[in-house]
Amino acid sequence: MLSLASVSAGYGSFQALFGVSIEVSRGEAVGVIGPNGAGKTTLMRVISGMLPMSDGSMTIEGQAIGDLPAHHIIARGIAHVPENRRLFPRLTVEENLRVGAFIPSARARFAEQLDWVYSLFPRLKDRRAQAAGTMSGGEQQMCAIGRALMSKPKVLLMDEPSAGLAPLVVQQVFDLVKKIRAEGLTVLIVEQNVQQVLDVVDRAYLLEVGAIKLSGTAAELKNNSFIRESYLGL
Amino acid sequence: MDIYLIEAIINGILLGGVLALLALGLNLIFGVVDVVWISYADIVMCGMYAVYFLYAQYGIPLPFACLIGIAGSACLGIVVHKLIISPVLDSPPLNQLLATGGLLFFLQSFATLLFGTDFRNIGVRLPVLEIATMYVSFARLIAFGVALVGAVVLYFFLKKTYTGAAIRAIAQDREIVGLMGIDQRRVYLVVSAIGGALAGLAACLLALQYDVHPFIGNTFGPVIFMICVLGGLGNMLGGFFASFIISLIIAIGGYYSSTELSYVFAFSFFIVLMFIRPRGLFTP
Numbered sequence: 001m002l003s004l005a006s007v008s009a010g011y012g013s014f015q016a017l018f019g020v021s022i023e024v025s026r027g028e029a030v031g032v033i034g035p036n037g038a039g040k041t042t043l044m045r046v047i048s049g050m051l052p053m054s055d056g057s058m059t060i061e062g063q064a065i066g067d068l069p070a071h072h073i074i075a076r077g078i079a080h081v082p083e084n085r086r087l088f089p090r091l092t093v094e095e096n097l098r099v100g101a102f103i104p105s106a107r108a109r110f111a112e113q114l115d116w117v118y119s120l121f122p123r124l125k126d127r128r129a130q131a132a133g134t135m136s137g138g139e140q141q142m143c144a145i146g147r148a149l150m151s152k153p154k155v156l157l158m159d160e161p162s163a164g165l166a167p168l169v170v171q172q173v174f175d176l177v178k179k180i181r182a183e184g185l186t187v188l189i190v191e192q193n194v195q196q197v198l199d200v201v202d203r204a205y206l207l208e209v210g211a212i213k214l215s216g217t218a219a220e221l222k223n224n225s226f227i228r229e230s231y232l233g234l
Numbered sequence: 235m236d237i238y239l240i241e242a243i244i245n246g247i248l249l250g251g252v253l254a255l256l257a258l259g260l261n262l263i264f265g266v267v268d269v270v271w272i273s274y275a276d277i278v279m280c281g282m283y284a285v286y287f288l289y290a291q292y293g294i295p296l297p298f299a300c301l302i303g304i305a306g307s308a309c310l311g312i313v314v315h316k317l318i319i320s321p322v323l324d325s326p327p328l329n330q331l332l333a334t335g336g337l338l339f340f341l342q343s344f345a346t347l348l349f350g351t352d353f354r355n356i357g358v359r360l361p362v363l364e365i366a367t368m369y370v371s372f373a374r375l376i377a378f379g380v381a382l383v384g385a386v387v388l389y390f391f392l393k394k395t396y397t398g399a400a401i402r403a404i405a406q407d408r409e410i411v412g413l414m415g416i417d418q419r420r421v422y423l424v425v426s427a428i429g430g431a432l433a434g435l436a437a438c439l440l441a442l443q444y445d446v447h448p449f450i451g452n453t454f455g456p457v458i459f460m461i462c463v464l465g466g467l468g469n470m471l472g473g474f475f476a477s478f479i480i481s482l483i484i485a486i487g488g489y490y491s492s493t494e495l496s497y498v499f500a501f502s503f504f505i506v507l508m509f510i511r512p513r514g515l516f517t518p
Contacts, residue, residue, distance in 0.1 A: 048413055049412070050409075050412060050413070069412065069417075070412030070413055071412045071414075071415045071416055071417045072415075074413060074414065074415040075415060079413070080413045082410055082413060086407055086410045088402070088403045088406040088407055089406060090402075090406055091399070091402060091403060091406070095399055095402075096403075098396065098399050099396075099399050099400060099403045099411075099414050099416070100414055101396075102396055102399075102400055102414045102415045102416050103414075103415035106415075107396060147414070148413075151414070151415065
């Protein structure tokens with residue numbers, strides 16, 4: 001469904017990604033793990049069009065989207081839950097969700113999508129009139145995911161959903177990810193929290209210094225000696 | 235209480251309405267585009283000339299002249315954004331100030347060249363109302379009412395529409411809005427058009443009370459900036475309330491001393507408050 005072929009990208013003269021190829025099939029949950037500074041966030045930014053790629057190609061359902069700016073990418077069915085949530089703090093929860101439904105196709109079915117998001121995350125419905133910035137970290141993550149879901153995406157990109165959250169809340173966030181998977185959504189998730197992300201994805205890629213070093217099913221990676229030593233501390 | 239004082243207070247509040255409209259426009263543009271339009275009051279001057287020529291020279295009925303003036307000011311807002319603001323969006327703030335400041339001199343000089351320095355009046359004489367032995371200018375009453383309606387319409391636009399939500403979102407996190415399908419450049423154009431239209435609306439209301447001349451912008455410009463900073467730059471509600479605080483100081487100060495001194499009071503109040511609350515009266 002989503003396919004990246006030898007994608008390179010960077011910031012000015014600094015290159016962050018070196019020929020990264022990634023494949024995500026329909027209904028699949030795929031993880032990208034790796035240390036800080038490996039280029040995980042850059043990868044997400046390239047896919048959602050926030051950062052242009054310098055080389056390579058990218059397609060969704062066979063259609064090239066490599067040259068599109070961010071505000072066109074979302075209309076092709078890719079929604080991005082950014083790192084640190086990035087809610088609009090002074091807008092209410094429901095207003096944040098409304099902004100998530102900005103594209104014309106989403107406006108047309110706003111009520112329907114809103115009901116769906118509220119049924120997935122009932123807590124958001126309780127907090128609908130509250131300023132998003134005043135909620136707890138876990139609730140904000142819910143709202144950020146809900147905002148992305150409002151556009152009815154085919155692929156959901158999640159950048160470090162557990163970052164900056166308390167350990168107990170981290171588990172709740174991964175439960176949210178499972179919930180979204182159960183809805184049949186295709187998910188690409190970037191995480192430093194290797195142990196927990198391998199529990200919720202089907203396959204994963206290991207990104208190190210801007211290049212894919214390893215890939216395999218979640219079970220394979222959990223048993224891989226390099227991953228066990230370097231990332232799971234076993 | 236002294237009846238003349240009450241009269242001064244009422245007139246002050248009425249004046250505050252138009253100032254609030256301009257403060258809203260300036261704050262909207264600053265909050266979203268992140269550029270201070272030093273020349274904002276001169277857009278008002280252009281709007282006033284438009285109304286003057288359309289109505290007083292070409293005999294177009296006043297409501298239509300006003301509508302054309304508002305539409306023209308909105309277009310001027312777009313042109314200013316495209317030609318002046320857009321190229322300096324990524325420049326240091328000082329360069330942006332110089333660019334919009336340059337526009338101020340350009341507009342004033344251009345107006346002088348085209349129309350001379352004559353004071354022109356659209357010649358609409360509205361009655362002065364006598365309410366319970368107090369005299370209230372009808373023109374000011376209309377200006378206040380229309381300005382308030384304009385502010386309410388703007389509020390519902392920002393609160394209830396997708397574009398309005400996008401405008402408020404972009405003011406809080408401009409980098410991320412693309413992920414929601416919002417094209418920043420288009421929102422900037424919409425906001426510049428709204429800012430221009432608000433200046434145009436204010437121009438119509440001011441044309442009823444004041445003569446138009448190339449430097450009329452200097453009469454309001456500094457006061458509007460003071461109001462915006464006092465309310466917290468970009469804080470629309472803060473600017474709205476600050477308008478009434480400042481207009482009341484000017485009105486009451488004017489009653490106890492003279493109009494000139496009242497501006498001294500207003501700016502002194504502003505300077506003192508900047509020491510106490512440097513980020514604005516209504517910024518927590």
